Amino acid sequence: MSVLQHDLAVTAFPMEARGPLSTRLTAILSQGPDDSAQGLELSPVAEAAVAAASSVVRDDDVQLSLFILYGLHYGSFPAVSADWEWHPELVAARRVLERAFEGELRATVAVPPLPQPTRVAVARALSELTSADSGPSLSRYVAKKATREQLGEFLIQRSVYTLREADPHSWAIPRLTGRAKAALVEIQADEYGGGRPARMHSEIFATTMEEFGLDRRYGRYVDEVPAITLASLNVMSMFGLNRRLLGAIVGHLAAFEMTSSIPNAMYANGFRRLGYGVGVTAYFDEHVAADAVHEQIAANDLAGALAEDEPALLPDILFGAAACLVVDGWAGAHILDSWTADRSSLRSGTP
């Protein structure tokens, strides 16, 4: 064992395991890949975790393990050897979890009737789908009622995705061609600050966390968030990293952008209500105008044009959009239900 590998071997994984699968996975990743070339046997543990879960979407062990496996592709854990990224046993375990995760989503997410595969019809169908989104609203609660502690929880829950904002959808760029690719890049270029690093949305959000008094480092609060919050990011990573789900990641982005401007205006108002200044609200204010642009491009030039150019992808475009609304709806409902019952939405109960 080299000195470097020894250092890796004694580095504890930066997140707490939540069951047998994540215990095994974090133990494996705390070593270098050469130290344990044979006998990893992670997929049987993954099979057992899936079999034991009544819902894989809400299972802490499964969702944390998926989050960690995807994190190897994003580079979320600097202390973990990058050599693990394509290790066949880890990829095999990931496929076990993804099969169950996707299967559960396809079984539970209601997909609306398919429109004609034309730009206008698809944009209109997405608009109807996203405006039908009703029920109790987390954004309204944040605007009118949330306490300072709850605003902190809200930022913590959001940070799991938002400190990596836009990254999951960027996996789709090389898989698209023509006008759909140009549309996605137009959106992502704005997400990444249009050449100005300080205006990257992930960076503006990190500043918001810092100004609020939270730790801006990626992954710092993962131990605090429940399975459903991890599932919200894992859906995007699964759609983005699997080329066969190209339609779904495009639909996901369209629905995400189309349900963003109005809630973000309300989030900004909630923080202003409790006296927070522009250092904290800038992120939300930015998204009112930004996503009013992005939603048009995503619905028409990205999803609509892709359906027109590749009609076979239309069912997955609608599935991805519906899955975004359903899973993010569940994640929002968890927070709102906790708060209305006077509980913390975090796992430890306190930020």
Next chain:
Amino acid sequence: MSAEIAGDGATITPYTDGPLIVRGDFEILSLDGEVLPSGRKTVALCRCGVSAIKPFCDGTHKLVGFRSGDGE
């Protein structure tokens, strides 16, 4: 050759039931001639009349059921 293809000038596209999307080389000025900073290369201008951040779009056209009367 159109401005879009030539890559100079600006283009304005009315999106169905939505805002006007402006791309390219443009400035948006106040009545006093001051540049209104948009912070981005592509902007959406309100055409339903209810945006709270006019002249920019804030997405509220969806809440009032704005119809542009084009598309189908």
